[in-house]
Amino acid sequence: MRTSAVPVSRAPAQxxxxxxxxxxxxMLAAHRRELQGMGELAQTCELVITVGRLVHALQKxxxxxMLHLTLVAVRPADVRSTWAAQVDVAEAAEQxxxxxxxxxxxxxxxxxxxxRCLHAVAHALHGLDGLxxxxxxxRQARLTADQALDGYGRCIGSLLGVxxxxxxxxxxxxxxxxLVALLNFMQAKELCGQExxxxxxxxxxxxxxxxHRRLMAGLVQAQERSIELFCQHAPAALLARWQAxxxxxxxxxxxxxxxxxxxxxxxxxxxxxxxxxxxxxxxMHELERExxxxxxxxxxxxxxxxTQALASLNQASRQYHELSIDRKTAVxxxxxxxxxxxxxxxxxxxxxxxxxxxxxxxxxxxxxHEADQALAQARxxxxxxxxxxxxxxxxxSQHGLSEAAAHEQLxxxxxxxxxxxxxxxxxxxxxxxxx
Amino acid sequence: MRTSAVPVSRAPAQxxxxxxxxxxxxMLAAHRRELQGMGELAQTCELVITVGRLVHALQKxxxxxMLHLTLVAVRPADVRSTWAAQVDVAEAAEQxxxxxxxxxxxxxxxxxxxxRCLHAVAHALHGLDGLxxxxxxxRQARLTADQALDGYGRCIGSLLGVxxxxxxxxxxxxxxxxLVALLNFMQAKELCGQExxxxxxxxxxxxxxxxHRRLMAGLVQAQERSIELFCQHAPAALLARWQAxxxxxxxxxxxxxxxxxxxxxxxxxxxxxxxxxxxxxxxMHELERExxxxxxxxxxxxxxxxTQALASLNQASRQYHELSIDRKTAVxxxxxxxxxxxxxxxxxxxxxxxxxxxxxxxxxxxxxHEADQALAQARxxxxxxxxxxxxxxxxxSQHGLSEAAAHEQLxxxxxxxxxxxxxxxxxxxxxxxxx
Numbered sequence: 001m002r003t004s005a006v007p008v009s010r011a012p013a014q015x016x017x018x019x020x021x022x023x024x025x026x027m028l029a030a031h032r033r034e035l036q037g038m039g040e041l042a043q044t045c046e047l048v049i050t051v052g053r054l055v056h057a058l059q060k061x062x063x064x065x066m067l068h069l070t071l072v073a074v075r076p077a078d079v080r081s082t083w084a085a086q087v088d089v090a091e092a093a094e095q096x097x098x099x100x101x102x103x104x105x106x107x108x109x110x111x112x113x114x115x116r117c118l119h120a121v122a123h124a125l126h127g128l129d130g131l132x133x134x135x136x137x138x139r140q141a142r143l144t145a146d147q148a149l150d151g152y153g154r155c156i157g158s159l160l161g162v163x164x165x166x167x168x169x170x171x172x173x174x175x176x177x178x179l180v181a182l183l184n185f186m187q188a189k190e191l192c193g194q195e196x197x198x199x200x201x202x203x204x205x206x207x208x209x210x211x212h213r214r215l216m217a218g219l220v221q222a223q224e225r226s227i228e229l230f231c232q233h234a235p236a237a238l239l240a241r242w243q244a245x246x247x248x249x250x251x252x253x254x255x256x257x258x259x260x261x262x263x264x265x266x267x268x269x270x271x272x273x274x275x276x277x278x279x280x281x282x283x284m285h286e287l288e289r290e291x292x293x294x295x296x297x298x299x300x301x302x303x304x305x306x307t308q309a310l311a312s313l314n315q316a317s318r319q320y321h322e323l324s325i326d327r328k329t330a331v332x333x334x335x336x337x338x339x340x341x342x343x344x345x346x347x348x349x350x351x352x353x354x355x356x357x358x359x360x361x362x363x364x365x366x367x368x369h370e371a372d373q374a375l376a377q378a379r380x381x382x383x384x385x386x387x388x389x390x391x392x393x394x395x396x397s398q399h400g401l402s403e404a405a406a407h408e409q410l411x412x413x414x415x416x417x418x419x420x421x422x423x424x425x426x427x428x429x430x431x432x433x434x435x
Numbered sequence: 436m437r438t439s440a441v442p443v444s445r446a447p448a449q450x451x452x453x454x455x456x457x458x459x460x461x462m463l464a465a466h467r468r469e470l471q472g473m474g475e476l477a478q479t480c481e482l483v484i485t486v487g488r489l490v491h492a493l494q495k496x497x498x499x500x501m502l503h504l505t506l507v508a509v510r511p512a513d514v515r516s517t518w519a520a521q522v523d524v525a526e527a528a529e530q531x532x533x534x535x536x537x538x539x540x541x542x543x544x545x546x547x548x549x550x551r552c553l554h555a556v557a558h559a560l561h562g563l564d565g566l567x568x569x570x571x572x573x574r575q576a577r578l579t580a581d582q583a584l585d586g587y588g589r590c591i592g593s594l595l596g597v598x599x600x601x602x603x604x605x606x607x608x609x610x611x612x613x614l615v616a617l618l619n620f621m622q623a624k625e626l627c628g629q630e631x632x633x634x635x636x637x638x639x640x641x642x643x644x645x646x647h648r649r650l651m652a653g654l655v656q657a658q659e660r661s662i663e664l665f666c667q668h669a670p671a672a673l674l675a676r677w678q679a680x681x682x683x684x685x686x687x688x689x690x691x692x693x694x695x696x697x698x699x700x701x702x703x704x705x706x707x708x709x710x711x712x713x714x715x716x717x718x719m720h721e722l723e724r725e726x727x728x729x730x731x732x733x734x735x736x737x738x739x740x741x742t743q744a745l746a747s748l749n750q751a752s753r754q755y756h757e758l759s760i761d762r763k764t765a766v767x768x769x770x771x772x773x774x775x776x777x778x779x780x781x782x783x784x785x786x787x788x789x790x791x792x793x794x795x796x797x798x799x800x801x802x803x804h805e806a807d808q809a810l811a812q813a814r815x816x817x818x819x820x821x822x823x824x825x826x827x828x829x830x831x832s833q834h835g836l837s838e839a840a841a842h843e844q845l846x847x848x849x850x851x852x853x854x855x856x857x858x859x860x861x862x863x864x865x866x867x868x869x870x
Contacts, residue, residue, distance in 0.1 A: 020560075020561075020564050022533060022536065023561050023564055026540065026553055026556045026560055027557040029540060029547070029553045030550050030553035030554040030557055033548060033550040033553055101457065102457060105460060105464060112464070113468060114468065115469040115472055118461050118464045118468055119465040121461045121465075122458055122461035125455075125457055125461055126455075126458050
């Protein structure tokens with residue numbers, strides 16, 4: 001049996017008493033880095049707004065391309081010139097984005113230093129590189145409506161991917177809520193854009209078949225889901241704006257009801273439908289831009305706040321170094337445990353702590369974690385949607401189905417197999433012999 | 436009606452023909468940054484190994500503290516000196532970690548530039564700052580076993596949090612699998628450590644009551660879940676090592692069976708149980724270290740591979756600039772669409788592409804996404820576990836329950852309310868009047 005001669009007093013000699021100085025330094029460093037991240041996010045909003053402008057232009061160009069392709073026999077000059085003018089708008093927006101990307105890459109500006117974001121940009125640029133060819137074929141009417149929808153849809157999807165990757169990684173819960181609101185709103189807007197394009201096609205053709213009707217209804221449902229998430233996370237002012245906008249949807253509802261009916265439609269409804277949808281989507285674009293500006297403003301506000309808090313914390317930390325070591329440990333616990341905003345008031349040093357330090361730190365962690373979850377969900381929804389789109393277009397190209405019929409087939413496969421739409425899509429994409 | 440006079444030929448004048456040069460530059464930049472990230476991750480492994488060493492020392496110290504607290508009447512000198520020697524080991528490991536952190540912060544070395552990681556380190560340091568006080572109370576036996584378990588558990592949990600945050604953000608799917616394996620293994624090892632500490636307590640007390648038995652069984656189950664995930668993601672060599680280790684668990688199984696029985700136990704089983712568990716956990720520590728080294732080696736390997744691929748891509752990109760513009764576009768698509776490993780062979784320029792560029796890019800994206808999901812899951816499990824622990828200790832302090840009884844109560848509340856354990860924990864933590 002060993003003795004207790006291993007002296008208890010030996011321990012302190014081997015291990016110096018830590019006066020929490022390192023803990024404080026890490027707290028300060030964490031806040032400093034968060035500050036930096038917030039500034040970077042404000043900068044990211046500029047890129048997101050430029051991307052949003054191009055997405056908006058391409059969404060409209062897609063809708064007009066549908067008019068162009070389907071109404072060309074009825075009034076060719078009109079629809080062709082409107083589409084051509086919109087192509088100019090989109091090309092100008094693309095040029096502005098390319099310029100910004102070019103400058104940002106050369107300057108190694110955030111977010112163009114994140115691998116995922118760079119990857120997403122390369123992906124989106126690759127899509128944009130293919131647009132001239134798509135447009136040339138459209139001019140010569142050598143494209144089906146499905147092919148045009150596919151081309152535009154991929155391009156827009158990859159641009160939305162850039163925004164998602166660019167905005168990823170904010171460390172602040174308030175900011176993360178705004179991000180989730182913004183990402184879901186962008187998603188809802190693209191679903192509205194798809195509804196517009198498919199609707200133009202149906203009205204111009206004079207009828208919606210079963211599959212097409214279900215596709216339209218599905219787009220409305222998906223919009224609602226994204227909007228619901230936007231509403232959960234959006235700031236009150238923008239939420240009110242959205243509700244005002246929503247109050248004015250009577251014409252849209254009437255036309256939607258027509259599209260769900262089985263009677264033949266007058267092709268003249270097509271440009272009316274286009275205009276009604278466009279007015280709504282334009283208003284959404286404005287709201288999206290404001291949301292992005294609001295996000296940038298919040299980031300800058302948080303930078304100011306945090307800078308002040310950091311200055312106070314730095315000062316407290318200097319005062320701390322002048323204390324005796326016993327007092328140091330007690331004070332450090334008070335400082336560390338206090339949420340940053342409470343630490344700024346002058347008398348922070350002596351206060352007793354009501355809540356445990358770890359409670360505060362853990363709660364922060366869990367709040368961050370919850371916000372992360374919402375963000376991850378928004379991102380996942382985007383990836384899943386792209387994946388389902390891809391599977392749909394594979395069915396179109398392999399079996400010569402229409403888009404609506406392919407969509408229908410995916411739904412039926414999912415129902416019969418009791419699988420999710422995503423699982424079915426993955427199966428289709430894995431095994432080309434499937435379906 | 437407008438005319439079609441908006442000349443179709445105007446568009447190209449406004450929008451220059453893009454020769455895909457920007458797309459290529461972003462592809463190259465993305466690969467360069469991925470390379471950098473891989474190097475940083477290799478560096479992170481060193482920190483994770485140092486943290487793991489301290490965690491291991493504290494896990495053992497916790498187990499010995501249980502022997503110290505519970506067997507002190509039986510053979511005081513022996514258990515006290517063993518525990519004190521282990522304190523020395525832990526303090527040396529802590530000192531090494533503090534030094535590495537101090538140096539890393541000063542040098543702004545990865546991962547000590549990520550806000551989340553800095554936050555996690557501050558949190559962990561704060562826990563370590565409290566260890567001397569905990570040990571002083573233990574020396575004077577002024578601590579209950581529950582309080583000691585709580586103190587060590589929080590400290591170890593926050594250190595595991597550092598490893599999780601440090602390892603977050605790898606961009607490569609192979610690497611991410613290794614990360615998921617490592618994180619789950621660390622989690623499993625901590626659950627084994629808890630089982631050891633709780634078991635010591637039960638054997639030393641001479642009996643396990645109902646709640647204590649269920650707690651022990653729950654820890655075994657939770658280990659199995661983490662180990663299952665480790666097995667899904669681990670490389671074959673380490674998996675074989677684990678299975679070999681596992682084959683040697685007969686003594687552990689016998690003692691576990693005893694702990695699940697209702698008969699009184701001889702307190703002499705306590706140190707035997709401690710030794711059997713410790714042999715296993717020591718072997719797990721070695722495996723964990725190897726897994727981290729394997730991860731670092733894989734990162735370095737990927738850096739070498741990617742550097743070579745990047746050099747070839749750079750060369751191809753230089754050749755590309757000497758081509759005519761028509762040929763440029765065609766070649767760029769080939770380059771961009773090719774997965775990086777295929778792009779290195781010399782004849783990449785002329786090859787036709789079998790798969791579409793977007794398919795390749797999207798598949799990469801989805802693979803990344805799946806790996807991310809697994810990583811997020813490992814991380815979520817960790818946060819949830821901490822949250823449930825916290826709720827348990829709140830019940831202990833508020834209602835004077837034993838740890839096992841508090842755990843039992845959480846389980847019963849979850850069952851009665853049909854809620855998850857996490858939801859119940861959140862409710863307890865939100866409302867102190869609850870339960």
